[in-house]
Amino acid sequence: MCHAHFHDSQAIDIHTHIIPEKMPNWAEKFGYGGFVSLDHYKSGCARMMIDNIFFREIMANCWSPEVRMSEMKNFLTDVQVLSTIPVMFNYHIAAQDCLALSQFLNDHIASIVSQYPKRFIGLGTVPMQDETLAVKEIERMKSIGIVGIQIGSNINDINLSEPQFDSIWAALEAHNMPVFIHPWNMMGKQHLSKYWLAWLVSMPAESSRAISSLIFSGVFERYPKLRFAFAHGGGSFPFTIGRIQHGFDSRPDLCAIDNPKPPRDYLGHFWVDSLVHHVEALNYNINLFGEEKIVIGSDYPFPLGELSPGNILAKAQLNQSVYEKIKKNNALSWLFGNF
Numbered sequence: 001m002c003h004a005h006f007h008d009s010q011a012i013d014i015h016t017h018i019i020p021e022k023m024p025n026w027a028e029k030f031g032y033g034g035f036v037s038l039d040h041y042k043s044g045c046a047r048m049m050i051d052n053i054f055f056r057e058i059m060a061n062c063w064s065p066e067v068r069m070s071e072m073k074n075f076l077t078d079v080q081v082l083s084t085i086p087v088m089f090n091y092h093i094a095a096q097d098c099l100a101l102s103q104f105l106n107d108h109i110a111s112i113v114s115q116y117p118k119r120f121i122g123l124g125t126v127p128m129q130d131e132t133l134a135v136k137e138i139e140r141m142k143s144i145g146i147v148g149i150q151i152g153s154n155i156n157d158i159n160l161s162e163p164q165f166d167s168i169w170a171a172l173e174a175h176n177m178p179v180f181i182h183p184w185n186m187m188g189k190q191h192l193s194k195y196w197l198a199w200l201v202s203m204p205a206e207s208s209r210a211i212s213s214l215i216f217s218g219v220f221e222r223y224p225k226l227r228f229a230f231a232h233g234g235g236s237f238p239f240t241i242g243r244i245q246h247g248f249d250s251r252p253d254l255c256a257i258d259n260p261k262p263p264r265d266y267l268g269h270f271w272v273d274s275l276v277h278h279v280e281a282l283n284y285n286i287n288l289f290g291e292e293k294i295v296i297g298s299d300y301p302f303p304l305g306e307l308s309p310g311n312i313l314a315k316a317q318l319n320q321s322v323y324e325k326i327k328k329n330n331a332l333s334w335l336f337g338n339f
């Protein structure tokens, strides 16, 4: 796949979400409920509904590439990496149904990318509950111009350490396709609805759960060329790496059972986005993971994201070479490998 045209771009945002303006009636199609539908109750505005329950209000920038491009004029970023909204993962439904739904979403993203190839790059979604179908869809999406995938931090409460995902990692590595890991299905969510705690407390823990699972299980060892990026600056992982390393050192009988290499050895192996809302945390992450491993991520167009994507980089007053890497080159390395 040719990606030379991105070399001219100013800045790439690897963490943005999109949903099709119109979708089939999934409940009718599959014969059971629990799916997101959009209630376009006024122009430029829609309610995301799950069955008849209100989930979230969204605006046209959540589905319209034209609105997104016009908003990008106000941001540092001018290329968006598109991925679905995690509520669309549907890992808990029948795998064949999830495949059909995923294909619809992937075709939608692929059509936007082919319409505006200089402004958008696509990540797909796959039925992680069935590795055979997931691999099949990975191969299909590659053929329609999707460059990588986004997956949840756990799959129906199964950690990413488990061997059932191995053939998916192998396929992604073989096809040179990167993975973006997004927190979802948050641990303890049933007890954490008040104060938005599932989003504020569990989401960062979910990213640490995913990174730690991949480290301890040896997935990074076994698929060394597979490129992982994690949302929200790696969540709570960066600040607790000292504890994780100490746990590994003090109780190898618990931690080192599948991989003898220490957790700290993987700092610099994977990418994290810049979405930490705190300049000191961004600088800490640059020191911890390396200036090559931070990419812009805004969570556009959602309110818990960076409302002016890329702004934290400007605030951090980074030196020019670090700034340039984070703006674009690190994202290209993650997306396409050494370019």
Ligand SMILES: [Zn+2]
Pocket: 015, 017, 182, 231, 299
């Ligand atoms: Zn997000």
